[in-house]
Amino acid sequence: xxxxxxxxxxxxxxxxxxxxxxxxxxxxxxxxxxxxxxxxxxxxxxxxxxxxxxxxxxxxxxxxxxxxxxxxxxxxxxxxxxxxxxxxxxxxxxxxxxxxxxxxxxxxxxxxxxxxxxxxxxxxxxxxxxxxxxxxxxxxxxxxxxxxxxxxxxxxxxxxxxxxxxxxxxxxxxxxxxxxxxxxxxxxxxxxxxxxxxxxxxxxxxxxxxxxxxxxxxxxxxxxxxxxxxxxxxxxxxxxxxxxxxxxxxxxxxxxxxxxxxxxxxxxxxxxxxxxxxxxxxxxxxxxxxxxxxxxxxxxxxxxxxxxxxxxxxxxxxxxxxxxx
Numbered sequence: 001x002x003x004x005x006x007x008x009x010x011x012x013x014x015x016x017x018x019x020x021x022x023x024x025x026x027x028x029x030x031x032x033x034x035x036x037x038x039x040x041x042x043x044x045x046x047x048x049x050x051x052x053x054x055x056x057x058x059x060x061x062x063x064x065x066x067x068x069x070x071x072x073x074x075x076x077x078x079x080x081x082x083x084x085x086x087x088x089x090x091x092x093x094x095x096x097x098x099x100x101x102x103x104x105x106x107x108x109x110x111x112x113x114x115x116x117x118x119x120x121x122x123x124x125x126x127x128x129x130x131x132x133x134x135x136x137x138x139x140x141x142x143x144x145x146x147x148x149x150x151x152x153x154x155x156x157x158x159x160x161x162x163x164x165x166x167x168x169x170x171x172x173x174x175x176x177x178x179x180x181x182x183x184x185x186x187x188x189x190x191x192x193x194x195x196x197x198x199x200x201x202x203x204x205x206x207x208x209x210x211x212x213x214x215x216x217x218x219x220x221x222x223x224x225x226x227x228x229x230x231x232x233x234x235x236x237x238x239x240x241x242x243x244x245x246x247x248x249x250x251x252x253x254x255x256x257x258x259x260x261x262x263x264x265x266x267x268x269x270x271x272x273x274x275x276x277x278x279x280x281x282x283x284x285x286x287x288x289x290x291x292x293x294x295x296x297x298x299x300x301x302x303x304x305x306x307x308x309x310x311x312x313x314x315x316x317x318x319x320x321x322x323x324x325x
Contacts, residue, residue, distance in 0.1 A: 045218045046218065050228045051086065053228045053229055055081050060165070060166035061079075062080060062201055064165065064166070065159055068158065073129045074129070075206040076204075077205055079202070080202045081199060082200050083199075084199045086197050087195070087198060088193055088194065089190050089194050089195075089196050090193065098183050099141065099143050099182040100117060101117065101123045101144070102117055102182070102187045103116040103160070103180055104178045104179050105177055108173065108175070109173070109174070110173065110223060112190065114220060115187060116160070117214075118212050119203075119210030119212070121137035121208055122137075122208060122210035123152055124137045127151050135207075136208070143182060144182055149182075160177050171224050189217070194217055198216075200214075263293060267284060292306060301322055302321070303319075303321055304318075304322065305318050
C-alpha cells in the first residue's frame with residue numbers, strides 16, 4: 001500500500017503543479033502514448049515500401065523504353081524516375097490542364113485500368129518526328145487532330161507492350177491500350193476520392209524534356225499489394241535471372257562444335273620404318289577386326305563403337321557410353 005499523504009503535503013503538491021515546478025508526466029507509471037493523425041479523406045493505402053517497389057519497376061520500364069523507342073523516332077530517348085507519391089485521384093486530375101494526353105490502359109488480369117499521362121510538348125515533338133520533322137514541340141499548345149492521335153496511339157501501344165517484362169516478377173499482365181483522352185474530365189476511371197500511386201518519370205526525346213505520369217489506382221493493385229515489396233521483388237527477380245542465365249548457357253553450349261574421332265588402333269614402329277613408308281605398305285595394329293573402337297570427344301574417351309558404313313561413307317555404331325564423374 002502506498003504512503004498516505006498529509007493535507008499539508010497535498011496542498012504543497014497542488015501548489016507546485018499550478019506554478020509549473022512539478023511535471024506530472026515524470027511521476028506517471030504508464031508511458032505517454034504517441035497519437036498519430038489519420039486523415040480519413042486520404043487514407044494511407046500505399047506505404048513507402050510499396051512506392052519504392054513501384055519506382056524500381058518503372059526504372060526497368062524506363063530502360064526498356066529508352067532502348068526500344070529510338071528505333072521508331074530515330075531520336076535519342078532518355079527516361080528517369082524522379083518521384084513517387086500517393087494522392088487522391090481528384091488531386092491528380094485537378095492539377096492537369098487541357099488538352100492533356102491520357103492513355104487509359106487495361107491492366108488485365110488485374111481489375112480496373114491505369115493511366116499514362118504524357119506532357120503535351122512531348123506528344124507534339126513525337127508527332128513532328130514521326131512525320132519527318134526534327135522533333136520540335138509547338139510554341140502554342142492546341143488540341144490534337146485525329147491523325148496526330150492515331151500516330152500517338154501507335155507510340156503508346158509500343159510503350160505499353162514493354163510493361164510486361166518489368167511486372168512479371170509481381171504478376172503476369174496483358175496490358176492493352178483502350179483509348180486516348182485529351183480531356184481529363186472524360187478519364188474518370190475511378191472515384192475522385194480513391195487513392196492512387198503516381199510514379200513521375202522525366203522523359204527526354206532529343207532536346208525536348210517533359211514529364212510522364214503513371215497513375216496506378218489502389219483498387220487495381222489491391223490483389224498484388226503483398227507482392228509489392230522489395231524483398232519479394234528481388235527474390236523472384238533473382239530466381240528468374242538465374243533460370244534465364246542457365247537457359248542462355250545451355251543454348252550456347254548446344255550450338256558449340258566439338259571434334260569427335262574414332263581410333264582404329266595403335267602400333268609402334270621405328271623411325272626408319274616410318275620414314276620409308278610407301279603407298280600400299282601394311283601396318284599391323286593392336287586391334288582385331290571384330291573389336292570395338294574407342295571414340296573420343298575432344299581428348300576424352302566417351303564411347304565404344306563398331307566400324308561400318310552408311311550411304312557409302314565410313315561410319316561407326318555406338319555400342320557403349322562411358323560415363324565418368
